Amino acid sequence: xxxxxxxxxxxxxxxxxxxxxxxxxxxxxxxxxxxxxxxxxxxxxxxxxxxxxxxxxxxxxxxxxxxxxxxxxxxxxxxxxxxxxxxxxxxxxxxxxxxxxxxxxxxxxxxxxxxxxxxxxxxxxxxxxxxxxxxxxxxxxxxxxxxxxxxxxxxxxxxxxxxxxxxxxxxxxxxxxxxxxxxxxxxxxxxxxxxxxxxxxxxxxxxxxxxxxxxxxxxxxxxxxxxxxxxxxxxxxxxxxxxxxxxxxxxxxxxxxxxxxxxxxxxxxxxxxxxxxxxxxxxxxxxxxxxxxxxxxxxxxxxxxxxxxxxxxxxxxxxxxxxxxx
Amino acid sequence: xxxxxxxxxxxxxxxxxxxxxxxxxxxxxxxxxxxxxxxxxxxxxxxxxxxxxxxxxxxxxxxxxxxxxxxxxxxxxxxxxxxxxxxxxxxxxxxxxxxxxxxxxxxxxxxxxxxxxxxxxxxxxxxxxxxxxxxxxxxxxxxxxxxxxxxxxxxxxxxxxxxxxxxxxxxxxxxxxxxxxxxxxxxxxxxxxxxxxxxxxxxxxxxxxxxxxxxxxxxxxxxxxxxxxxxxxxxxxxxxxxxxxxxxxxxxxxxxxxxxxxxxxxxxxxxxxxxxxxxxxxxxxxxxxxxxxxxxxxxxxxxxxxxxxxxxxxxxxxxxxxxxxx
DNA sequence: TTGTATGCGTTATCAG
DNA sequence: CTGATAACGCATACAA
Numbered sequence: 114x115x116x117x118x119x120x121x122x123x124x125x126x127x128x129x130x131x132x133x134x135x136x137x138x139x140x141x142x143x144x145x146x147x148x149x150x151x152x153x154x155x156x157x158x159x160x161x162x163x164x165x166x167x168x169x170x171x172x173x174x175x176x177x178x179x180x181x182x183x184x185x186x187x188x189x190x191x192x193x194x195x196x197x198x199x200x201x202x203x204x205x206x207x208x209x210x211x212x213x214x215x216x217x218x219x220x221x222x223x224x225x226x227x228x229x230x231x232x233x234x235x236x237x238x239x240x241x242x243x244x245x246x247x248x249x250x251x252x253x254x255x256x257x258x259x260x261x262x263x264x265x266x267x268x269x270x271x272x273x274x275x276x277x278x279x280x281x282x283x284x285x286x287x288x289x290x291x292x293x294x295x296x297x298x299x300x301x302x303x304x305x306x307x308x309x310x311x312x313x314x315x316x317x318x319x320x321x322x323x324x325x326x327x328x329x330x331x332x333x334x335x336x337x338x339x340x341x342x343x344x345x346x347x348x349x350x351x352x353x354x355x356x357x358x359x360x361x362x363x364x365x366x367x368x369x370x371x372x373x374x375x376x377x378x379x380x381x382x383x384x385x386x387x388x389x390x391x392x393x394x395x396x397x398x399x400x401x402x403x404x405x406x407x408x409x410x411x412x413x414x415x416x417x418x419x420x421x422x423x424x425x426x427x428x429x430x431x432x433x434x435x436x437x438x439x
Numbered sequence: 440x441x442x443x444x445x446x447x448x449x450x451x452x453x454x455x456x457x458x459x460x461x462x463x464x465x466x467x468x469x470x471x472x473x474x475x476x477x478x479x480x481x482x483x484x485x486x487x488x489x490x491x492x493x494x495x496x497x498x499x500x501x502x503x504x505x506x507x508x509x510x511x512x513x514x515x516x517x518x519x520x521x522x523x524x525x526x527x528x529x530x531x532x533x534x535x536x537x538x539x540x541x542x543x544x545x546x547x548x549x550x551x552x553x554x555x556x557x558x559x560x561x562x563x564x565x566x567x568x569x570x571x572x573x574x575x576x577x578x579x580x581x582x583x584x585x586x587x588x589x590x591x592x593x594x595x596x597x598x599x600x601x602x603x604x605x606x607x608x609x610x611x612x613x614x615x616x617x618x619x620x621x622x623x624x625x626x627x628x629x630x631x632x633x634x635x636x637x638x639x640x641x642x643x644x645x646x647x648x649x650x651x652x653x654x655x656x657x658x659x660x661x662x663x664x665x666x667x668x669x670x671x672x673x674x675x676x677x678x679x680x681x682x683x684x685x686x687x688x689x690x691x692x693x694x695x696x697x698x699x700x701x702x703x704x705x706x707x708x709x710x711x712x713x714x715x716x717x718x719x720x721x722x723x724x725x726x727x728x729x730x731x732x733x734x735x736x737x738x739x740x741x742x743x744x745x746x747x748x749x750x751x752x753x754x755x756x757x758x759x760x761x762x763x764x765x
Numbered sequence: 766t767t768g769t770a771t772g773c774g775t776t777a778t779c780a781g
Numbered sequence: 782c783t784g785a786t787a788a789c790g791c792a793t794a795c796a797a
Binding site for chain 1: 491510528533536552
């Protein structure tokens with residue numbers, strides 16, 4: 114690949130002249146029209162492309178943002194990743210994708226690696242729970258946006274109000290006549306799963322409970338364990354758990370109500386009554402990109418303030434066909 | 440952040456000594472045990488971390504692989520991305536994620552940008568259809584693996600045999616008594632969509648057809664258009680089109696059979712007969728990582744040879760409840 | 766065993 | 782208006 118030096122040789126100018134011309138902008142206007150044309154033409158025919166690694170080393174800006182999520186195979190994060198990538202790309206940034214797999218060791222490893230890679234910022238679905246723990250690993254000045262799971266003391270964050278979200282779900286279940294539930298809960302270290310479980314436990318009598326990773330497999334195990342008890346509803350603290358439960362229901366024999374967070378694909382077709390409290394993914398994505406861009410601006414730092422969104426409820430037709438105890 | 444120079448100053452050694460010590464491996468053993476300890480200790484307390492951008496500039500290796508897909512919001516690619524990221528990470532590589540959104544302009548833009556960013560290799564779900572067009576954009580020596588959609592003349596590629604896959608689906612539909620179909624087809628520039636559509640058209644009488652982007656929305660439009668015709672089955676050239684069709688079926692009134700490629704979530708619960716010809720995503724992911732790693736080895740280049748996998752058929756209970764014309 | 770010097774491709778400063 | 786020249790942080794050939 115041709116370098117600035119090559120172009121300089123071909124045009125009998127110096128490396129700095131070429132740099133100035135190709136930089137475009139004010140420094141380019143200070144070059145005579147003649148040589149400017151000559152340089153640009155030479156660069157064009159040579160197919161010159163700046164080496165962005167060299168540029169990064171010099172400018173200390175890589176125009177790369179890292180997105181560290183817990184499970185990119187979850188379509189919820191997939192959708193998020195697409196929106197974030199799209200938006201960042203429009204603003205001239207590339208995306209480095211990392212998957213912690215909900216494992217703290219993996220998360221810490223990435224948190225150490227990424228700054229070495231020279232990322233300009235990090236959008237982060239944390240497993241780590243305190244600002245202090247985070248500050249020990251990350252450079253203090255790295256632009257950071259915490260996504261989905263708030264951390265006390267960190268203002269650059271975007272998440273959904275879990276109390277609103279959970280109470281919304283519970284209200285609907287309650288109106289539907291639910292008194293007892295079985296609970297399939299994700300890891301309780303994760304604030305979203307914990308808060309959802311807590312609120313559901315406050316509002317209903319929990320007659321069975323399974324805890325485990327927020328994966329379909331946990332849902333499937335939960336289904337088996339819930340076979341004997343007869344809850345009015347099964348509540349899952351996220352969509353994957355819900356899918357796991359549904360996966361296990363091959364035939365429909367007086368199905369329990371399913372209450373769950375975020376969307377279940379095809380739910381309105383399923384012959385099983387389902388109500389979901391779903392977060393606004395596009396707004397979350399837009400919010401965290403905006404917070405990132407705000408920090409990337411060298412100029413007027415708007416003060417960090419969390420963006421807190423609300424959920425809306427979605428039910429399927431099967432849900433409306435039956436009402437318990439009525 | 441401390442640099443090699445800083446550590447050298449603190450230990451009263453030179454920058455190259457420090458570099459050698461921290462490099463570990465053979466060059467480190469050529470340093471006296473005493474100074475080695477001293478340097479390592481100093482690096483530890485200073486919290487030294489190598490600047491990987493500087494290293495990349497020098498070594499011309501970034502340990503970063505780009506994955507350019509057409510739609511990361513499609514769970515099929517989400518799963519793929521997770522497996523690829525996981526595997527690459529185990530081998531010491533990071534992943535840069537790019538989403539072409541099935542737009543050629545966007546794809547070309549990324550293809551020009553990524554080599555400038557210094558990626559070590561590219562895993563690529565192409566929209567571009569010829570090796571020639573690709574070679575005009577990409578550096579000839581960039582390790583490249585073409586995923587999912589073969590390009591003539593490119594040996595480093597991993598994909599599924601679309602003929603096997605489509606005939607598998609058609610066999611099952613035929614055995615089930617299907618004679619006429621309606622076809623919801625993705626973009627015909629894309630070889631997978633085109634081949635699937637061709638084969639289905641050879642084997643059945645197509646009495647209606649909708650073409651469009653491989654998104655749910657196209658499926659929904661297709662459903663409306665198919666309302667009047669009465670095909671024995673509706674065939675979709677990918678999962679998203681299938682989901683779109685199903686999305687539109689709120690109530691089940693003598694549903695048509697659905698035939699589709701790749702998985703429909705929750706399909707075995709749906710009261711609609713479905714048969715899918717699904718690709719082996721883990722094998723595809725493993726295959727393309729292996730092909731990438733093979734090219735990254737400086738030593739013995741195994742000769743490029745496409746990895747071609749087969750699909751397997753999956754049906755849901757509703758499918759077995761009814762048989763047409765019998 | 767260790768230090769010196771050079772270069773990777775840019776940007777930026779400082780002369781002229 | 783333009784050209785040397787010095788970083789950026791690291792790896793490495795060559796000396797010592």
